[in-house]
Amino acid sequence: MKIAKRTVAVVAAMGVVLSACGSDDESGLTAELSEWSVELSSSSIDAGEVTITADNMGGENHELVIVRADSPDDLPFDASTGKVVEDDLAEEDFIGEIEEFEAGTKASQVFDLEAGTYILFCNLAETEDDGTLESHFEEGMVTTLTVG
Numbered sequence: 001m002k003i004a005k006r007t008v009a010v011v012a013a014m015g016v017v018l019s020a021c022g023s024d025d026e027s028g029l030t031a032e033l034s035e036w037s038v039e040l041s042s043s044s045i046d047a048g049e050v051t052i053t054a055d056n057m058g059g060e061n062h063e064l065v066i067v068r069a070d071s072p073d074d075l076p077f078d079a080s081t082g083k084v085v086e087d088d089l090a091e092e093d094f095i096g097e098i099e100e101f102e103a104g105t106k107a108s109q110v111f112d113l114e115a116g117t118y119i120l121f122c123n124l125a126e127t128e129d130d131g132t133l134e135s136h137f138e139e140g141m142v143t144t145l146t147v148g
């Protein structure tokens with residue numbers, strides 16, 4: 001008995017649609033970090049899921065902390081450490097952070113932002129060789145974002 005074997009090759013053509021823009025609920029924001037500034041690609045953005053890409057253009061490590069507050073003056077800054085005391089923030093106001101990352105690199109994270117005013121800042125501080133405290137926040141690494 002002879003068995004005829006037939007192989008049928010099925011080529012499934014998969015339609016892959018790539019969207020660079022994402023849906024209406026998603027948007028992106030770039031934050032350029034350097035000594036000493038935080039420059040946003042836009043100072044306002046729609047509420048929803050926001051992908052924030054921090055681009056470290058500087059020569060030192062930086063981070064990006066996101067806190068809901070009307071003004072940088074409202075943040076619990078401790079001059080003796082050169083840092084905003086994150087533990088003193090109301091839990092619902094602390095949105096999150098892109099952890100410290102190296103000069104010349106980028107880091108991205110998605111944040112779910114409701115309408116309101118947010119302060120984005122670098123909360124690193126270090127003691128220089130001459131003993132002076134260098135606070136990235138005090139030096140000017142802080143900016144305001146309006147979410148509507």
Ligand SMILES: [Cu+2]
Nearest residue numbers: 062122124136
């Ligand atoms: Cu910094």
